[in-house]
Amino acid sequence: MASTFFNNKARAAAVSSSSKAKTETKEDTTRQQPWVEKYRPKTLDDVAAQDHTTKVLQRTLQASNLPHMLFYGPPGTGKTSTILALAKSLFGPALYRSRILELNASDERGIGIVRDKVKNFARAQLSQPTGLDAAYLAQHPCPPFKIIILDEADSMTQDAQSALRRTMETYSRITRFCLVCNYVTRIIEPLASRCSKFRFKSLDNSAAGVRLDNIARMENLKLEDGVVETLIRCGEGDLRRAITYLQSAARLAGATKTGGKDADADEDAEMTDAGADQGIITVRSIEEIAGVIPEPILDSLVQAMQPKGGASAFDAVSTVVTDLVADGWSATQLVGQLYRRVVFTETIPDIQKNKIVLAFSEMDKRLVDGADEHLSVLDLTLRIAGILRG
Amino acid sequence: MALLVDKLRPRSLDALTYHPELSDRLRSLAQSGDFPHLLVYGPSGAGKKTRIIATLKELYGPGVEKIKIDARVFQTTSNRKLEFNIVSSVYHMEITPADVGNYDRVVIQELLKEVAQTQQVDLSAKQRFKIVVINEADHLTRDAQAALRRTMEKYSPNLRLILLANSTSNIIAPIRSRTLLVRVAAPTEKDICSALRIAAKREGWTEADGLNKRIAKESGRNLRRALLMFESIYAQNEKVTDTSPIPPPDWEALIQVTADEILKDRSPASLLQVRTRLYDLLTHCIPPTTVLKTLTFKLVARVDDALKPEVIKWSAFYEHRIKLGSKVIFHLEAFVAKFMRIYETYLMGMMEF
Numbered sequence: 088m089a090s091t092f093f094n095n096k097a098r099a100a101a102v103s104s105s106s107k108a109k110t111e112t113k114e115d116t117t118r119q120q121p122w123v124e125k126y127r128p129k130t131l132d133d134v135a136a137q138d139h140t141t142k143v144l145q146r147t148l149q150a151s152n153l154p155h156m157l158f159y160g161p162p163g164t165g166k167t168s169t170i171l172a173l174a175k176s177l178f179g180p181a182l183y184r185s186r187i188l189e190l191n192a193s194d195e196r197g198i199g200i201v202r203d204k205v206k207n208f209a210r211a212q213l214s215q216p217t218g219l220d221a222a223y224l225a226q227h228p229c230p231p232f233k234i235i236i237l238d239e240a241d242s243m244t245q246d247a248q249s250a251l252r253r254t255m256e257t258y259s260r261i262t263r264f265c266l267v268c269n270y271v272t273r274i275i276e277p278l279a280s281r282c283s284k285f286r287f288k289s290l291d292n293s294a295a296g297v298r299l300d301n302i303a304r305m306e307n308l309k310l311e312d313g314v315v316e317t318l319i320r321c322g323e324g325d326l327r328r329a330i331t332y333l334q335s336a337a338r339l340a341g342a343t344k345t346g347g348k349d350a351d352a353d354e355d356a357e358m359t360d361a362g363a364d365q366g367i368i369t370v371r372s373i374e375e376i377a378g379v380i381p382e383p384i385l386d387s388l389v390q391a392m393q394p395k396g397g398a399s400a401f402d403a404v405s406t407v408v409t410d411l412v413a414d415g416w417s418a419t420q421l422v423g424q425l426y427r428r429v430v431f432t433e434t435i436p437d438i439q440k441n442k443i444v445l446a447f448s449e450m451d452k453r454l455v456d457g458a459d460e461h462l463s464v465l466d467l468t469l470r471i472a473g474i475l476r477g
Numbered sequence: 478m479a480l481l482v483d484k485l486r487p488r489s490l491d492a493l494t495y496h497p498e499l500s501d502r503l504r505s506l507a508q509s510g511d512f513p514h515l516l517v518y519g520p521s522g523a524g525k526k527t528r529i530i531a532t533l534k535e536l537y538g539p540g541v542e543k544i545k546i547d548a549r550v551f552q553t554t555s556n557r558k559l560e561f562n563i564v565s566s567v568y569h570m571e572i573t574p575a576d577v578g579n580y581d582r583v584v585i586q587e588l589l590k591e592v593a594q595t596q597q598v599d600l601s602a603k604q605r606f607k608i609v610v611i612n613e614a615d616h617l618t619r620d621a622q623a624a625l626r627r628t629m630e631k632y633s634p635n636l637r638l639i640l641l642a643n644s645t646s647n648i649i650a651p652i653r654s655r656t657l658l659v660r661v662a663a664p665t666e667k668d669i670c671s672a673l674r675i676a677a678k679r680e681g682w683t684e685a686d687g688l689n690k691r692i693a694k695e696s697g698r699n700l701r702r703a704l705l706m707f708e709s710i711y712a713q714n715e716k717v718t719d720t721s722p723i724p725p726p727d728w729e730a731l732i733q734v735t736a737d738e739i740l741k742d743r744s745p746a747s748l749l750q751v752r753t754r755l756y757d758l759l760t761h762c763i764p765p766t767t768v769l770k771t772l773t774f775k776l777v778a779r780v781d782d783a784l785k786p787e788v789i790k791w792s793a794f795y796e797h798r799i800k801l802g803s804k805v806i807f808h809l810e811a812f813v814a815k816f817m818r819i820y821e822t823y824l825m826g827m828m829e830f
Contacts (some may be wrong), residue, residue, distance in 0.1 A: 401782055401785040462769075
């Protein structure tokens with residue numbers, strides 16, 4: 088009786104447009120989740136290409152004892168993922184909330200917070216696990232300590248860091264700290280010496296490729312040949328960036344698809360199989376999202392810088408650079424790509440390369456300081472042209 | 478009477494005249510229901526803002542055009558009161574946090590949190606999220622950008638950000654990797670010509686193709702500037718022909734005069750005279766970078782080829798100093814003095830570089 092009632096209601100709802108809206112919102116929430124979060128490794132085994140670190144951590148997991156830890160390495164190599172995966176497998180869902188405190192750079196983290204929030208959490212007695220059955224305990228060791236994760240610890244002030252050091256020792260019986268940072272040199276020495284350090288190396292291409300392939304398969308994406316290689320190249324060892332690029336590209340390709348479907352549905356209700364013409368992700372679309380300057384444009388710039396007889400390269404270079412700036416290409420990107428192009432050119436003698444690299448370093452600093460892009464790029468290219476002339 | 482630039486500003490994605498593939502992409506993003514955070518970058522006068530407004534209209538319908546201006550007061554941690562202007566409609570909000578200088582973090586944190594925590598109550602609204610457009614995002618301090626990054630993730634159901642910037646160089650990498658980058662290139666000279674032709678037709682003015690071409694060239698691929706020039710020519714001349722002179726803006730004329738002086742006489746006396754002109758420009762709120770850049774390009778056009786790289790080198794050097802330093806006039810003057818020196822040395826044939 089009840090079931091038919093609900094069925095009827097459901098059917099009535101299906102007739103009106105509200106059900107459509109409901110399914111859409113459901114689809115929205117799954118689709119809106121960034122893939123970086125969606126495909127974050129769930130266990131230590133899933134963490135890609137950090138064999139050494141994961142092996143050591145596996146062992147500590149079995150021994151149920153943990154030192155204070157300091158994870159460092161370039162962005163997107165899985166530092167945060169590793170500690171989160173470790174915490175999950177140590178405590179499981181039931182205890183995770185009470186045993187883990189996670190603070191990152193966007194939370195206020197001055198000395199006040201360290202003295203107050205961190206210390207209070209570190210000092211609190213452990214909540215005893217109640218009502219957990221043996222199976223749960225077999226799966227999650229639930230060791231008798233809490234973990235405080237300080238993400239992006241290198242952006243903490245010196246004062247805040249020094250306020251931590253005594254706290255770390257006093258409560259080491261019941262609390263472990265895990266500092267995660269990009270630059271180990273920004274962590275003050277007293278803190279670093281209290282932790283066992285784990286270095287995360289840049290991902291090698293094969294591991295990142297496997298992961299990207301996996302995601303593409305699970306999301307039913309159609310990739311053009313070479314897309315994965317492009318993603319790895321544009322990501323520069325940062326898997327998170329590569330995944331974000333992939334998602335953006337999928338959105339664009341998918342967006343054109345659904346856009347077309349909606350328009351068709353309005354005009355022609357019988358048209359239902361929109362999946363057939365799913366957008367294909369092209370190498371070019373990835374490069375456009377990553378802001379990579381296309382090779383032909385770079386070629387023309389390099390061409391303009393070449394010495395030509397007695398005439399100065401000024402006019403040729405200045406035209407190309409003016410166009411580049413007007414087209415809105417980012418100067419940082421240009422400097423990076425030009426650098427790779429020049430440094431790996433065999434025909435330029437080493438002595439000239441030395442001088443060119445010097446010019447690059449100065450220009451990079453200027454751009455970071457916010458100097459005008461047009462003038463800086465023009466200066467850089469003219470200097471290179473001058474050096475090439477000898 | 479509105480200026481041409483405002484009067485003829487395209488209001489919808491269909492009315493945009495150039496970059497059709499970009500407009501298509503924005504339209505499909507707006508229709509897909511899954512709208513990402515955007516970072517729109519490109520040189521000024523390329524039509525970033527126009528495109529965004531048109532996209533907003535595509536997202537929410539004509540409601541976004543009913544805008545109002547609020548003045549809000551924020552309190553910093555040191556109890557200083559900040560006045561801050563917000564342009565908003567029911568569906569979106571437009572802010573320029575760079576207005577409040579170093580306190581932009583406070584504004585970003587408070588304002589965005591407030592927006593993010595309120596749900597869209599209007600049931601007839603097309604989208605559940607509200608959009609915040611942040612102008613001049615490349616002038617945000619590092620702190621403010623760091624504050625943005627967590628907000629972007631945490632409040633994504635209720636809030637979408639559109640950041641507008643001239644270049645991505647000053648945007649920190651975490652923000653760049655969380656947004657969809659949209660590059661808006663400046664229109665080509667042909668695009669500008671066709672835009673001018675449309676404008677002339679709409680206004681019922683006589684057409685002069687030759688003039689259009691010259692304006693396009695003169696404007697440096699900046700459509701806003703081209704339209705302003707175009708309008709001023711028609712306002713000043715009764716009868717417009719292909720050869721009507723294009724009056725430069727008065728500050729540019731002043732810089733031209735300055736450049737002439739520098740080239741003519743290279744002595745402390747002339748340096749003193751140049752200083753008064755530079756002060757004049759600065760007190761009229763011409764940005765120092767613009768002054769230096771325009772001056773450089775005027776000078777470079779007049780000197781020998783061999784000297785050009787040297788001039789650019791020092792110009793870039795002093796521009797960097799302007800950004801780092803606090804007293805602008807020192808560096809502008811230093812550049813002028815440096816230029817006089819290398820020019821003099823060159824003329825006397827004692828080149829050592």
